[in-house]
Amino acid sequence: MNKKIITSTFTAFVITFTISFFLTSCNDNPSKKIKTENVQKSQERINTVFEYPTIDFDKINHDFGEIRDGDIVETVFTFTNSGNSDLKILNASGSCGCTVPEYPREVPIKPGESSQIKVKFDSSNKPGMQRKTVTLVTNTSKGKELLNIKAFVLPKI
Numbered sequence: 001m002n003k004k005i006i007t008s009t010f011t012a013f014v015i016t017f018t019i020s021f022f023l024t025s026c027n028d029n030p031s032k033k034i035k036t037e038n039v040q041k042s043q044e045r046i047n048t049v050f051e052y053p054t055i056d057f058d059k060i061n062h063d064f065g066e067i068r069d070g071d072i073v074e075t076v077f078t079f080t081n082s083g084n085s086d087l088k089i090l091n092a093s094g095s096c097g098c099t100v101p102e103y104p105r106e107v108p109i110k111p112g113e114s115s116q117i118k119v120k121f122d123s124s125n126k127p128g129m130q131r132k133t134v135t136l137v138t139n140t141s142k143g144k145e146l147l148n149i150k151a152f153v154l155p156k157i
Contacts, residue, residue, distance in 0.1 A: 050085075051083060051084040051085050052083055052085065052139070052140050052141040053081050053083035053084070053085050053086060053087035053088075053109075053111070053138075053139060053140055054081065054082045054083035054087075054140060054141075055079050055080075055081060055082075055083075055087055055136075055138060055140055055145060056079060056080050056082045057077055057078070057079045057145075057147070058077065058078040058079070059077060060077070060145075060146070060147055060148060061147075061148045061149075061150075062075040062077070062119075062147075062148070062149045062150075063149075063150050063151070064121065064149065064150070064151035065151065065152065066151075066152045066154055067123055067151050067152070067153055067154065068123070068153070068154050068156070069123055069124065069125065069126070069127055069153050069154060069155055069156045070123060070124050070156065071123045071153075072120060072121070072122045072123070073120070073121050073123070073151065074118055074119060074120040074121070075118075075119055075149065076116050076117070076118050076119075077116065077117045077119065077147050078114060078115075078116050079109075079114065079115060079116070079117065080112070080113070080114040081109045081110065081111050081112065081113055081114075082111075082112075083111055083140070084111055085111065086108035086109065086110055086111070086139075087108065087109040087110075087111075087138065087139065087140070088106075088107075088108055088109070088138065088139045089103050089104060089105070089109075089117075089136055089137070089138050090137045090138060090139065091136070091137040092117060092134055092135070092136050092137075093134070093135055094119070094132060094133070094134050095132050095133040095134070095135070096132060098121060098122045098123070098124070098126060098132070099119065099120070099121050099122075099132040099133075099134060099149065100119070100120045100122075101117055101118070101119050101134045101136075101147075102117065102118040102119075102120075103117045103118075103136070104116075104117075117134070117136070117147065119134055119147065119149060121149055121151065123151065123153045126153050127153050127154070127155040128152070128153060129150070129151075129152050129153075130150060130151050130152070130153055131148065131149075131150045132148070132149050132150070133146055133147065133148055133149075134146070134147040134148075134149070
């Protein structure tokens with residue numbers, strides 16, 4: 001008997017909920033909530049062409065060749081902003097603590113201007129072939145650039 005009461009109560013609840021949901025949810029026309037000024041602003045943003053800066057490097061790979069364990073070597077990657085808006089390097093990080101980039105922080109590189117990223121590699125306790133990456137976060141359309149270094153570290157004698 002209890003099971004029959006519970007089942008009929010539940011059924012009545014579901015039917016009542018469903019009817020009230022459909023009666024109240026469809027009263028508003030959602031298109032009436034759209035503001036014409038917001039549509040115009042969106043169309044202006046879509047039609048505005050944003051020109052991203054473009055970063056061109058003299059090289060993206062550098063091979064230090066054979067170096068000795070404990071050597072600290074460095075190379076310079078020169079780049080040019082060949083786009084039509086200011087280039088910003090927002091962050092630069094090495095793939096490990098042994099690879100340290102120095103870059104122009106918070107300095108916009110104007111179109112046509114060049115600058116440099118200096119990368120130091122500390123070979124201490126890193127015998128054998130080493131491949132490291134410097135990741136740049138930029139305001140280019142790609143948003144990210146990779147620079148690569150490698151070296152063969154000769155063990156200590």
